[in-house]
Amino acid sequence: MSDVTKQFSMKNKVSLVTGGGRGIGLGVAEVLADAGSDLVLVARSEAQLKDAAGMIEKRYGQKVDIVCADLSKVGDYGDIVEMALSRFGRLDVLVNNAGSNVRKPFLEFEVEDFERVMSIQLRGAYFMAQAAARHMAQAGAGKIINLASLSSKLAFPNISAYGAAKGGILSLTKAMALELAPKNINVNAIAPGYVRTSMTEAAFANPDGKAWMLSRTPLKRFGTPEDVGYAALYLACPASDWVTGEVMFVDGGWTAA
Numbered sequence: 001m002s003d004v005t006k007q008f009s010m011k012n013k014v015s016l017v018t019g020g021g022r023g024i025g026l027g028v029a030e031v032l033a034d035a036g037s038d039l040v041l042v043a044r045s046e047a048q049l050k051d052a053a054g055m056i057e058k059r060y061g062q063k064v065d066i067v068c069a070d071l072s073k074v075g076d077y078g079d080i081v082e083m084a085l086s087r088f089g090r091l092d093v094l095v096n097n098a099g100s101n102v103r104k105p106f107l108e109f110e111v112e113d114f115e116r117v118m119s120i121q122l123r124g125a126y127f128m129a130q131a132a133a134r135h136m137a138q139a140g141a142g143k144i145i146n147l148a149s150l151s152s153k154l155a156f157p158n159i160s161a162y163g164a165a166k167g168g169i170l171s172l173t174k175a176m177a178l179e180l181a182p183k184n185i186n187v188n189a190i191a192p193g194y195v196r197t198s199m200t201e202a203a204f205a206n207p208d209g210k211a212w213m214l215s216r217t218p219l220k221r222f223g224t225p226e227d228v229g230y231a232a233l234y235l236a237c238p239a240s241d242w243v244t245g246e247v248m249f250v251d252g253g254w255t256a257a
């Protein structure tokens with residue numbers, strides 16, 4: 001095996017992907033499995049998780065465990081890590097991807113809307129990362145990848161809580177990178193541009209919205225879950241061992257323009 005192949009390999013690693021049953025999480029899971037990682041997929045829908053696990057096992061030959069959990073609820077995070085460890089005996093990578101959004105003008109946002117976004121996008125990500133990092137600190141190594149967004153950096157109408165959460169993800173990524181570096185845990189973020197998934201379906205279904213998104217994307221195509229997956233692979237594998245506290249914009253050039 002050449003050195004480069006080894007540096008980008010996920011052989012004998014175990015990766016936990018939250019929201020791994022569909023969309024970007026599924027794309028990330030597929031790329032990690034293709035590079036040799038076994039997987040733990042966590043989400044709410046058992047049916048979606050089972051389909052995703054069956055497909056990945058068949059296509060890539062890696063072992064996949066599933067955990068049904070609502071990550072917006074306080075309390076499950078340590079148990080989820082324990083489940084991964086009891087199945088595989090190790091946990092090398094966390095991809096903190098699960099998320100949802102509420103679209104409403106700022107002036108109409110209710111506390112419940114705010115809580116719905118924050119409880120998964122920021123609090124859930126924070127405590128899932130803490131639970132994984134507690135194990136990784138003991139194990140002496142680990143990689144954590146948080147999903148950020150264009151709205152971590154730029155303002156978009158009607159998603160004020162989402163933007164606040166994703167801005168928080170960038171600060172959290174840096175704070176964790178700093179505190180966890182002595183434990184040999186790398187923490188980075190990926191900020192995707194527009195990818196067609198359940199979360200963005202409404203925007204894609206609107207022809208004007210779709211044309212506007214494309215007009216703002218210098219590379220003139222939308223992203224795919226795999227585009228995000230390849231960035232995640234780099235941040236998950238040994239090739240990125242000296243990278244921490246970084247955010248990688250995988251956005252077709254949106255934030256450069």
Ligand SMILES: NC(=O)c1ccc[n+]([C@@H]2O[C@H](COP(=O)([O-])OP(=O)(O)OC[C@H]3O[C@@H](n4cnc5c(N)ncnc54)[C@H](O)[C@@H]3O)[C@@H](O)[C@H]2O)c1
Nearest residue numbers: 019023024043070071072097098099149194195197198199
């Ligand atoms: N699609 C995009 O264009 C885009 C752009 C930037 C960032 N993101 C981010 O990427 C991540 C994935 O988004 P997506 O577009 O694939 O969306 P999606 O709706 O297709 O997938 C979200 C996943 O998260 C899971 N999830 C949601 N709430 C959960 C909860 N409370 N507990 C457990 N699992 C939960 C869902 O079950 C699903 O598997 C999100 O963090 C999102 O904010 C998406």
